């Protein structure tokens with residue numbers, strides 16, 4: 001596994017809030033890449049950062065209980081390259097102790113921040129009380145935030161992975177590169193469980209103290225349907241401003257112009273974009289790709305898949321990206337169909353080179 005160091009945020013002695021200070025300095029609007037499980041893996045994030053420049057990125061969510069039990073198959077989700085910085089590790093679960101361990105681990109791996117997922121609506125996540133399920137248990141949500149804050153602080157003050165209780169199999173499979181700095185803690189959540197309870201819910205999160213909040217303007221029940229309610233995000237923005245906490249709005253942002261308009265109209269510090277970036281690593285540059293760029297992106301994605309994730313992930317996971325890149329030009333459909341029949345990245349690259 002390759003994990004890189006030398007972040008400008010990890011210079012020894014520099015204070016913990018550098019990441020947030022950095023984001024505050026970034027030219028407005030702040031436009032981050034939203035985490036998407038099964039989509040924003042190390043390769044796709046790398047592609048995005050090569051082709052345009054999001055203000056920050058997040059990993060796919062990683063289950064803290066799995067990590068605590070030594071499930072090393074979760075570790076590839078924490079692979080990243082320096083080009084992606086600032087990069088935030090996202091974690092989810094319900095066990096407070098496991099969150100503590102995961103926060104120490106994320107710090108040790110050199111992430112620029114750690115985010116707690118309180119927004120995933122997937123049945124298998126929510127029915128265990130994690131993800132957006134935590135909206136129903138604010139006391140547990142607060143205990144989790146405390147545990148993560150304690151984890152990043154303990155790391156900065158010198159705790160080792162062994163002392164923090166991180167599983168020995170996990171320790172054996174990672175390289176510690178994180179400097180002893182206290183990284184920021186954030187939460188990504190929704191506006192409610194079955195109905196919007198924005199003010200009630202967000203006030204609980206602000207009470208504990210977080211460095212920044214990302215708010216998706218849908219309830220859990222809405223999943224991804226309907227439209228994100230940006231008026232609710234606007235209400236949270238007022239609360240965050242009063243509390244001095246940065247807020248990132250999320251939901252249905254379609255373009256860089258849209259990002260700018262929503263930032264201005266709803267009083268947020270910036271936005272995070274998910275689905276509009278699928279197959280569109282050029283999104284943050286605001287330009288439309290040419291046919292040649294699309295073919296090149298497919299080839300590059302395959303190349304970086306082999307380099308970063310080939311030994312950890314099945315080849316077929318790449319095919320959806322190829323399908324998303326290769327559209328809107330003559331012959332795209334035929335090329336996609338042929339690529340779907342390939343059985344390795346090498347075979348797919350040869351096919352692309354031959355057309």
Ligand SMILES: Cc1cc2nc3c(=O)[nH]c(=O)nc-3n(C[C@H](O)[C@H](O)[C@H](O)COP(=O)(O)O)c2cc1C
Pocket residue numbers: 034035036037038039059060061090117119120188216250251252253272273274275276
């Ligand atoms: C396929 C998929 C996977 C997702 N996985 C995650 C995840 O791992 N963590 C998370 O916080 N949100 C996840 N989300 C939610 C997105 O981060 C984002 O909040 C949502 O898609 C709304 O933003 P958008 O309209 O810009 O896509 C996922 C969304 C999709 C579509």
